Amino acid sequence: MDEVLVAEDVRRRYGDTVALDGVSLSAAAGEVLALVGPNGAGKTTLVRALTGTTDAEGRVELFGESPRDVDRSRIGLLPQSFDPHERLSARELVAYYAGLYDETRDVDAVLSDVGLTDSAQTYYENLSGGQQRRTCVATALINDPDLLVLDEPTTGIDPAGRQALWDLLSGLSDRGVTIVVTTHYMEEAQQLADRVGLLADGRLAALDSPTRLVAEHGGDSQLIVDGDFDETTPDRIDYPARTVLRNGRLVVYGVRPESIGQVVAELDAAGVGYDSLTWKEPDLEDVYLELTGTGVGRGGDPRSEEATAGGVR
Numbered sequence: 001m002d003e004v005l006v007a008e009d010v011r012r013r014y015g016d017t018v019a020l021d022g023v024s025l026s027a028a029a030g031e032v033l034a035l036v037g038p039n040g041a042g043k044t045t046l047v048r049a050l051t052g053t054t055d056a057e058g059r060v061e062l063f064g065e066s067p068r069d070v071d072r073s074r075i076g077l078l079p080q081s082f083d084p085h086e087r088l089s090a091r092e093l094v095a096y097y098a099g100l101y102d103e104t105r106d107v108d109a110v111l112s113d114v115g116l117t118d119s120a121q122t123y124y125e126n127l128s129g130g131q132q133r134r135t136c137v138a139t140a141l142i143n144d145p146d147l148l149v150l151d152e153p154t155t156g157i158d159p160a161g162r163q164a165l166w167d168l169l170s171g172l173s174d175r176g177v178t179i180v181v182t183t184h185y186m187e188e189a190q191q192l193a194d195r196v197g198l199l200a201d202g203r204l205a206a207l208d209s210p211t212r213l214v215a216e217h218g219g220d221s222q223l224i225v226d227g228d229f230d231e232t233t234p235d236r237i238d239y240p241a242r243t244v245l246r247n248g249r250l251v252v253y254g255v256r257p258e259s260i261g262q263v264v265a266e267l268d269a270a271g272v273g274y275d276s277l278t279w280k281e282p283d284l285e286d287v288y289l290e291l292t293g294t295g296v297g298r299g300g301d302p303r304s305e306e307a308t309a310g311g312v313r
């Protein structure tokens with residue numbers, strides 16, 4: 001397979017802070033590589049090292065060239081912080097970026113791709129946060145890049161807009177565009193990525209397909225019980241499986257669907273009331289939890305585990 005991007009032993013320090021501690025990875029043509037990890041794990045620094053927007057030790061090549069020598073028209077970059085001129089309309093901004101390249105896509109077609117046709121004439125400062133982010137995504141797409149590097153493209157975008165952007169990115173990768181994307185949304189990484197790199201403390205803790213990551217690190221299926229619990233609740237449940245309190249919910253591991261009735265009977269027997277039950281197979285969020293020791297809220301915000309109790313009995 002043709003490697004579009006190769007990084008070997010990439011290192012970056014800021015004073016005493018080690019932001020990247022020897023990261024090696026590659027991405028092939030048409031591959032979607034998602035980078036996930038807690039705040040401060042090094043995702044943005046890696047994106048910057050890969051695109052030559054910060055200095056780093058180690059080897060990085062894009063299309064066989066160093067990031068600073070590669071033909072910029074082949075790369076689309078969306079930085080995490082991007083503050084364009086506010087008194088330009090979305091259309092004027094995208095047209096401005098189009099002016100930086102010899103050949104580009106049609107400005108209105110790109111605005112349509114990111115769902116901004118109706119707001120094209122609105123000043124950037126008057127767009128909602130999600131619409132501003134879509135405008136920024138459009139500036140990364142305007143040169144019809146072969147490699148798209150997006151640092152948290154969907155942050156602030158509503159669920160329908162996010163899904164539309166994922167569909168757009170999937171279509172681009174089907175056409176052979178390589179995509180490197182950072183995200184705090186595990187469902188995004190699971191749905192979109194061919195491979196997911198999990199960064200923790202400047203190192204790649206894992207790099208594999210979502211399916212293999214879940215098989216290797218996801219653990220057991222879970223019955224999630226919502227209700228009003230405290231740290232003593234797991235010990236009151238006499239069910240022969242690991243039961244923990246996680247983010248205020250009871251999580252019973254290793255329950256098969258046919259055994260849910262037994263858990264319900266145990267909750268009743270222990271006098272533990274509950275509001276709802278959800279059964280699920282392990283997913284990428286569980287991998288994240290396992291490898292980083294921190295939870296990711298369904299809304300995408302990383303947060304610590306409140307407490308774990310119980311244990312295998």
Ligand SMILES: Nc1ncnc2c1ncn2[C@@H]1O[C@H](COP(=O)(O)OP(=O)(O)OP(=O)(O)O)[C@@H](O)[C@H]1O
Binds near residue numbers: 039041043
């Ligand atoms: N310009 C800088 N000067 C000093 N330290 C920096 C700089 N940029 C990043 N760092 C530090 O490097 C580490 C990695 O930061 P980075 O922004 O790459 O993390 P991240 O995974 O992108 O985080 P987030 O999820 O919050 O965006 C952090 O400890 C951060 O404080």
